[in-house]
Amino acid sequence: MNILYDERLDGRLPQRSKDEVVAELSRSIPDLNLLHREEDLRPFECDGLSAYRVLPMLVALPETLSQVEALLKQCNRLKVPVVTRGAGTGLSGGALPLEQGVLLVMSRFNRIVHIDPEARIARVQPGVRNLAISEAASLYGLYYAPDPSSQIACSIGGNVAENAGGVHCLKYGLTVHNVLAVDILTIEGEHMSIGSQALDSPGFDLLALMMGSEGMLGVITEITVKLLPKPETAKVLMASFDDVEKAGAAVGAIISAGIIPGGLEMMDNLAIRAAEDFIKAGYPVEAEAILLCELDGVEADVNDDITTVREVLESAGATDIRLAKDEAERARFWAGRKNAFPAVGRMSPDYYCMDGTIPRRELPRVLKGISDLSRHYGLRVANVFHAGDGNMHPLILFDANREGELETAEALGGKILELCVEAGGSITGEHGVGREKINQMCAQFNHLEIATFHAVKAAFDPQGLLNPGKNIPTLARCAEFGAMHVHDNQLPHPEIPRF
C-alpha cells in the first residue's frame, strides 16, 4: 500500500535533515522534550488506524504553551510540516505522522483548568481524557455528553479535531454541539481565542470551522465544553430480530413515534456473537440483529417512553424484548456494545472499521447493499452502529498476511462508503476523514467544493504546513482517483495550490 500522505509534498517544501531540525529546535526551545531515535519514534508510527504506519522525523512532547508557540514559529520558518496528536486513538489516521515532519504530541497538557457548575462549563487543556471531564464534573452532578467508545483513553483535543461522536450523540449532539470556545495557536505561533460563552458570536463562525478540522488550521491549546446535568435515571431495552432489515426499519419507527432515545444502537449476528463470546453481555446469539435502546431523563417520562418503545418494537416484528433489570445488567448490555470492535478483532487477524452516515430511512436498503457487497468481495462484514443517527460502522474482517486481502478490504470499504454517499449520506459520521478516507472525499465533493476547502485552509495556513495530506485531497489526487472529470489533461482550477 502507498503510505505516503501525498507524493507532491516533497516537491514544494525544502528537504531538511533530521539533524538540522533537531539542532534548530533544541537550540531555540529550552527544555523541549524531543524524541528522534528510531526506537523512541516507533510507538508513534500510527494512531488507532494501525493499517497505516509512518515513522515521523521526530516527536516533540512540549509541556508549556511557550514551547508550543516557539516550536510552531521554528517549523514555520524552516517550512517543516507539523502533525498534531492527542492520545492517538483516532480511527481514520488523522494523526498519522509524516516522514519529513514533526509529530507534536499534546498529551502533557492534561489539566482541567476550571469547572463552573453555575454556568455549566469546563475549561480544559487538550490532553485531558474525555472521561476525566465527566469524572471531575460528577462532583456537581454534571457530565460531558459526547462519549466515543474510546472515552477512557481518547483526549478532548482529538475529539475536537475529529468532531467525535458516541452512543449518546443521537440525543446530545456531536462534539461540535458541546464545545463553546477553543484557544488555538496558528502555524505562525500566534494566539487566537475562538467562540465565547455568549449565545452567538459575530463575524464568521470560526468555532464550527475548527471542529473536525483535523489539525489543519491550528493547534488547539484550550477548550471550553458544555456540561449537562446527569439524568435522574437511564434504562435500556434490548430487542431481538430475526431479520436485519426489520431491525433497521424499527429504528425509523421509534424516532417517528416522537421518542429521542439517549442511545439507539444496532448489532448484527456476527457482531452479537463476537461481543457475547468476549464480554458475556447476555446477548441472544441466535438473533439476526439486536437493537439497544436507552431512555434517560425523569423517572416517570422514562417509564412512559419505555411503554411506547415496547409497542413500536412489537409492531416492527421484534421476537424478544428485554428491559435491563438493574444497573448491573444495563452496564453489561452497554459493555458488549462498547467492546464490539475489539470483540470482532478476536475473530479475525485484522479488521477495517468503516464510518459512513446515511439518512435513517435508507438503513434497510444500505444494510442489504452491504450484505451483497460482502458476498461479492468474499470478506465477512460485521455491523455495529449508532442506528438512531444513521451512523454505520461496518467492520470488514480480513487477514493482512494473505496476499491481496488488505487491498480487497480497502476496495470493499470504498464501495461501502460510496453506497452511503449515493444514499444521500456522507463518508464519515464521527471518525473523521484523516488519511483513510481521503480518496472518498473525491466522490463526496466536486472540484469547486474541494477548491473552497483548500482556500479556507490557506486562510489559516498559507504554506500548507499543518497536517498536509489529510482530510482534504488535492485536486490532482482526485483526478488520479478517477472521481473527477479531467478535460484535455488539464486539472480544474490549476491556480489552487497543490497541497
Add this chain to the structure above:
Amino acid sequence: MNILYDERLDGRLPQRSKDEVVAELSRSIPDLNLLHREEDLRPFECDGLSAYRVLPMLVALPETLSQVEALLKQCNRLKVPVVTRGAGTGLSGGALPLEQGVLLVMSRFNRIVHIDPEARIARVQPGVRNLAISEAASLYGLYYAPDPSSQIACSIGGNVAENAGGVHCLKYGLTVHNVLAVDILTIEGEHMSIGSQALDSPGFDLLALMMGSEGMLGVITEITVKLLPKPETAKVLMASFDDVEKAGAAVGAIISAGIIPGGLEMMDNLAIRAAEDFIKAGYPVEAEAILLCELDGVEADVNDDITTVREVLESAGATDIRLAKDEAERARFWAGRKNAFPAVGRMSPDYYCMDGTIPRRELPRVLKGISDLSRHYGLRVANVFHAGDGNMHPLILFDANREGELETAEALGGKILELCVEAGGSITGEHGVGREKINQMCAQFNHLEIATFHAVKAAFDPQGLLNPGKNIPTLARCAEFGAMHVHDNQLPHPEIPRF
C-alpha cells in the same frame, strides 16, 4: 452621519456608470426585472435599520436561478459589488445598498419546494417567509422553531444570512441549529451544495460558516430546515418585580433549577408601559420589570415545571405571578412582547435597537450599567429582551430632528455594546453586525482575528464584491476607530486586502 460603507471601496474597484451596468445586464440576461429610476429605487434605500439610507445604483428582482447565475457572472466580470436582500426586515443594516452596487432582491424565490414529514425537513427557497414554513408544516403537526419578532414578514434567506434568533431560541437554538443544508451561488456564478441530511459532514464545516455570513460568501438559493413536532401544550407565567436587578437574578435561578423554558423574556417599566398602551396585553404598568416564562411539552411535565418555576420566582422576590388562564390570554401576553419595539416607537420619534449578548449571571450588573449610561447621556432606554439567552435589546429613545441626538444615541449604543463585551459577552445575539455594529467589531476582535475573517472571505470572494463594508471591518477602519493599536503609522498585517 457617514453613511458610506467604506470610503476605500471606490479606490479599488473601477467606476461604472449606471447606464453601462443597466445596458450590460439587460443585454445579457433575458427578462431580468431591473429597477433604476430614482422613484423605483427609493423603497430599497434601507432595511429595518432605517437610520442608514443609501440609494442603490440599481435593483434586480430575478425570478429564475439562471438569471441570478448570469447576474453574478456579469457583476464579477464588471467588478460591480452585489448586496443581497430578502424581505428587508433586518435590524443591523446588513442589506443596506451601495451607491455603486447592485441590490439583488431574492423575494420572488418564495416557493416551499418540498416537505418530508418522516425526515422532518423542509426544502424552501430563500424568499419564503419564516412563518409560512410553520404554516405549511402544521399540516403534519410540525413547525420551524426559530421565531424572530418579524416572523410574519422576514424571509428564511435573511434568517440564514443573519443567523436570526427569537423568543424560542433559548430552548430550540438559533437558525444555525435548525438548518441542515444550503445551496449557494458563488460570485463566479457557480453552484455549491453545502451540508446534508447526514449527522456529520466531512471536510471543513462550510455550513456553519454560511450562517450569519451576511451575504459576504455567496448568494443562498435554497435552504433545508429541520422541522419539530408541535408541543402538546404551552403555558406562560408572568411574574412582576419591583426591581429590575431582582428580575435579572430570577432568570439565572430558573435555569439553575434545571428548567429550560420555551421562552424566558424580560421587559422593564418603560417597555411594559409602552406595550400596554399599544396592545392592552394586561401587563402590570406599575411593575419595575416583568418576566414572561413559557413552558412547553407534555401536559404533565409542563404542570410540574410551572410548580417549580412559581417557587423559584417567589424566592426571587416576585410581587405577583400570573398563569395565562387560556390560549387567548397566552397569545395576548406574547403579543405585548412581540410588539414591544413598535410600541416603544410610539413613545419617541426615533429609537435605536441594540442587540448585545452577555453571560446570564451578568444580567443584574449590566442592567445597572445601562441605567447609569442612560442617565449620563440623557437619553431614555427601554429594556426588552431574551433574558434566558442573556440576549439584551436595549432600545434607545431619541429624536433625530434634534441637533446631535442621533450621534448621542449612537455613542450611547456603542458604550452599551462595549459593556456587553467587557462582561464576557458579544456585540450581537441575533440581529447580526451589518453596517451598524461594524465599529464595535474592532472592540470584540483583535487584528489577527479580523485578518483571519478577511482571509476566509477571500477564499469565497477573492475580489471582495459580495456585500463589502458589512460584518467585518477593515483593519484601517479599526485603526481609525481607535480600538486597535497602530505602531509608527503602520497598520498591522499590511498584506491583508483592504475590503
